[in-house]
Amino acid sequence: MDAEQNAGRLEQTGCSILSVPQRFLQRLGRAAIGFLSAVGRLAEFTGRGVMHCFTPPFFPRLLVRQLIDIGYYSLPVVGLTTFFTGMVLALQSYSGFSRFSAASAIPNVVVLSITRELAPVLAGLMVAGRVGAAIAAELGTMRVTEQIDALTTLSTNPYKYLIAPRLIAGTVMLPLLVLVGDVIGVFGGYVVSVYSLGFVPGTYLHNTWQFLERGDVTSGLWKSAVFGFIVTLMGCYNGFNSDRGAQGVGAATTNAVVSSSILILVFDYFLTQIFFTVIK
Amino acid sequence: MTPKLELRGVYKSFGSNHVLNGVDISIEKGKSLVVIGGSGTGKSVMIKSVLGLLNPDKGSIKVDGVETTTMDLKERDALMKKFGMLFQGGALFDSMKVWENVAFGLVQGQSMSRREAQPIAIERLRAVGLPARVADLYPAELSGGMQKRVALARAVATKPEIIFFDEPTTGLDPIMADVINDLIVAASKDLGATTLSITHDMASARKIADNIAMIYKGKIIWHGPANDIDNSGNPYVDQFIRGQADGPIKMEI
Numbered sequence: 001m002d003a004e005q006n007a008g009r010l011e012q013t014g015c016s017i018l019s020v021p022q023r024f025l026q027r028l029g030r031a032a033i034g035f036l037s038a039v040g041r042l043a044e045f046t047g048r049g050v051m052h053c054f055t056p057p058f059f060p061r062l063l064v065r066q067l068i069d070i071g072y073y074s075l076p077v078v079g080l081t082t083f084f085t086g087m088v089l090a091l092q093s094y095s096g097f098s099r100f101s102a103a104s105a106i107p108n109v110v111v112l113s114i115t116r117e118l119a120p121v122l123a124g125l126m127v128a129g130r131v132g133a134a135i136a137a138e139l140g141t142m143r144v145t146e147q148i149d150a151l152t153t154l155s156t157n158p159y160k161y162l163i164a165p166r167l168i169a170g171t172v173m174l175p176l177l178v179l180v181g182d183v184i185g186v187f188g189g190y191v192v193s194v195y196s197l198g199f200v201p202g203t204y205l206h207n208t209w210q211f212l213e214r215g216d217v218t219s220g221l222w223k224s225a226v227f228g229f230i231v232t233l234m235g236c237y238n239g240f241n242s243d244r245g246a247q248g249v250g251a252a253t254t255n256a257v258v259s260s261s262i263l264i265l266v267f268d269y270f271l272t273q274i275f276f277t278v279i280k
Numbered sequence: 281m282t283p284k285l286e287l288r289g290v291y292k293s294f295g296s297n298h299v300l301n302g303v304d305i306s307i308e309k310g311k312s313l314v315v316i317g318g319s320g321t322g323k324s325v326m327i328k329s330v331l332g333l334l335n336p337d338k339g340s341i342k343v344d345g346v347e348t349t350t351m352d353l354k355e356r357d358a359l360m361k362k363f364g365m366l367f368q369g370g371a372l373f374d375s376m377k378v379w380e381n382v383a384f385g386l387v388q389g390q391s392m393s394r395r396e397a398q399p400i401a402i403e404r405l406r407a408v409g410l411p412a413r414v415a416d417l418y419p420a421e422l423s424g425g426m427q428k429r430v431a432l433a434r435a436v437a438t439k440p441e442i443i444f445f446d447e448p449t450t451g452l453d454p455i456m457a458d459v460i461n462d463l464i465v466a467a468s469k470d471l472g473a474t475t476l477s478i479t480h481d482m483a484s485a486r487k488i489a490d491n492i493a494m495i496y497k498g499k500i501i502w503h504g505p506a507n508d509i510d511n512s513g514n515p516y517v518d519q520f521i522r523g524q525a526d527g528p529i530k531m532e533i
Contacts, residue, residue, distance in 0.1 A: 146371035149333050153365040154434075155357060155389030 045237050049167055052159040062165040070131050070166070070232070071173030075180065077130055078123045082181035085118050086110060086188025094197050106199070107207035110189030112216055119181040120220045121268055124227030127174060128260040132235040135166055136256035139239025140249035148240070163240070166232045174228025175221040182217060219275040226271060227264050234260035282345040284309040284474040285330070285442060290339035292325055292498075299325045300336065301498035305476075307491075312468060312475040314489035314506070316482070316520060318529065322498040323478035324368075327444050330476070331365060332356055343442070361389055364440030364473075366464075368447040370431040372419035378405070378430050379415035385438040404433040408463050425456040429463065436467045443468060445477035449484045461487040482521050485509075494520065496529065 018026065093109045139162060142148050151158045186208060193199040235256045242252035283306040292300040299322045307313045317323050328334040330341055332348065341348045348359060364385075372381050382404050383397035392400075402412050408429040419427055428448070435443060448464060449457035461484050468475050468488075479485055485492055486506060493503035494517050502514045509521060519527030 142373075145369055145374075146367045147373055149328070149331075150365070150367055150371040150373070152333060153331060153360065153363055154385040154438075155360045156384075161388075 041241075042237055045240070046233060048159050049163045049233065049236065052157065053164045053168055055160075057160065059161060059165055062161065063168060066165045066169035067173055069134075070127070070169045070228075071176060074123075074127050074130055074173070074177055077126045078177045078181045079184050081122050081126050082114065082119050082185035083188040085122060086114055086185035086190075087192045089113055089118070089185075090189040090192040090197065094193075103197075104207065106193055106197075107189070107204050108211050110193075111186050111208045111212055114185035114189070115182045115212070115216045115220045117220070117268075117272075119178045119185050120224040120227060121264065123174065123178050123181050124224060124231065124264045124268075125261055127170075127177070127228070128231045128234075128257055128264065131170065132231045132256045132260045133253050135232060135235030136239035136242070136253045137249055139236060140242030140252040143240060143242045144244055144249060158240075163236045166236055167229060170228035170232030171225050172228070174224045174231070178221060178224040179217075182220070215275075219272075222275075223268060223271050226267055230263045230267065231260045234263065281308065283307055283342075284311075284344060285476060286340075286342045286345075287326070287330070288340045288342075290326070290329060290341060291337045292322075292329060292334060293337055299498050300329070302339070303495070303498065304500055305493055305503070307474050307476060309474055310472050311490045312477070312488055313491045313493060314477045314479060314485040315493045315495050315500075316479060316485050317495035318480060318520070321495050323495055324446060326495070327365075327446055327476065327478055331363060331444065332360075361438065362441045364435040364438060364443040366428075366431050366435040366443070366445045366448055368450055370419070370427045372427060372431055372434070374419050376418075377415065378410075378417050378419060378422070381419065381430060382415075382433045382437050384434065389438055401433075401437065404437050405430070407467070408433045409459075425452055425459070428452060428456075428460055432460070432463055432467065436471060436473075439471055441471075441473060443471075443473050443475045445475065445479075445488075447479055447481075448477065448488075449479065449481045454483070457481065457484060458487070464488050482523075 089110050090106055093106050094103055097103050097105055097109070139148070142162070148158050148162070151161055190201075190204055190208075193204055194201050238252040238256040238259070239249075242248045286306040287303050290300050290303040291298075303322070303326055305313060305315070315323055315326065325334060329336045330348075332351075336349060339349070343359060343362065348356075351359065372378075373384065376384070379398055379401040380394075382401035383392075383394065386392040386397040386400060387394055398415075402415050405415060406412070410426065410429055410433070414422070414426065414430075419430065422430065432448075445464060448460055452460060464475075464477075465488055467473075475488070477485075477488060486509070489506040491503065492506050492509050493500050494514070495501070496516055502512055502517050504512065509517065512518065515528050519529050
């Protein structure tokens with residue numbers, strides 16, 4: 001304690017000697033170092049987590065439980081989100097496109113928007129809220145109550161036991177969720193177009209299929225695999241490194257959701273850019 | 281004879297906070313050492329350094345004469361099988377039933393099947409005075425004293441050679457604390473295990489210790505047989521065991 005107080009005093013007196021620009025530089029430097037070390041810690045965590053996904057022992061029971069938790073139980077959320085998104089897409093594009101008599105393009109607009117962009121991103125964001133938060137809260141509580149330390153003392157690697165099953169489940173399940181969401185989203189657009197905008201069912205479905213290419217769907221699925229990895233990774237990272245106490249767990253949960261949501265949007269742009277140049 | 285566990289000059293700092301300033305302890309095989317000291321004196325950090333949950337900055341930690349601070353992952357895994365640990369809050373896995381908690385080390389560490397491990401877990405629970413019907417409950421459904429018993433059963437289930445007890449009686453009423461102390465003594469005697477405990481509960485220290493050491497500001501300032509604790513001739517120890525506010529130890533608030 002003495003040493004800490006001394007250090008604090010030194011720091012304070014040290015500060016007062018510095019001029020204003022020097023102090024600004026000092027703060028900037030400290031922020032930069034803090035940021036870089038945070039990136040480094042996350043990179044190290046990611047590397048370890050991924051490595052333990054591929055090295056035995058594996059925990060199939062835990063993996064199955066995570067597959068169900070992350071995948072199956074997210075179905076209602078993802079289904080509802082994409083259903084209403086498909087419906088509103090049809091309505092919005094109708095009011096726009098009918099002005100220059102392009103209403104017949106609505107099936108294409110709906111299916112392309114859903115498969116390429118909206119289903120992956122919206123499913124990713126919903127799963128970030130549902131799964132990312134739950135993972136961070138669970139692992140954070142385990143950290144605070146020393147359950148993670150207890151795993152180590154019982155000859156079990158916490159990366160293998162806690163992190164790897166979640167990373168695998170997130171990366172595998174989100175594409176499956178998005179595939180289901182694609183179908184439901186297109187169905188939502190179909191319902192609105194047929195029952196309220198007066199489209200002929202057969203024509204609508206025909207137009208939906210006509211211009212759809214495999215790349216439209218697979219690019220969305222690849223994106224969602226990355227999003228699933230991001231969501232579970234940020235949930236695990238923030239929970240695993242949670243600070244003590246209820247406040248620490250709360251902060252970990254918030255950070256997990258906010259950081260994974262932002263990363264999803266950032267990665268969405270760059271992945272789309274890549275797919276844009278590769279498959280158009 | 282080489283000591284079972286030996287720490288020499290162990291240092292650990294967190295930033296400018298120097299928690300351990302050269303800790304030296306050694307425990308003979310089958311003996312029980314209790315380290316006493318106030319809150320924030322580095323007791324928990326010391327145990328976590330031995331367990332490898334924290335890496336000390338400097339110094340040597342030897343188990344059976346083998347240096348552990350430089351071990352790779354594989355050697356560390358093998359070493360962990362010699363250890364058992366009772367955490368302060370129990371640290372029971374709340375997503376698992378009581379028997380699964382107790383059987384955890386057997387199933388994961390010793391690759392025993394769940395079917396084989398269950399009766400052993402129930403037997404271990406009986407040894408700490410818990411009936412078989414408790415086995416299928418979840419930790420959250422148990423009282424604090426029962427949770428401590430389960431945690432003890434889990435810590436000794438794999439028959440470790442060295443057991444660590446982190447504040448084993450904290451948060452228990454005096455009678456339950458004494459029951460836990462008795463169980464700790466019985467379990468360690470049964471296994472012939474070497475034990476390292478940390479506590480600030482003097483009643484507990486007197487009951488389970490062969491030797492007592494006092495830690496203050498990250499250093500061992502006194503150590504000796506448990507019987508000598510009342511005649512240590514050390515003003516710090518005297519103040520601590522009598523629980524007096526006045527003395528050489530100043531509480532930092």
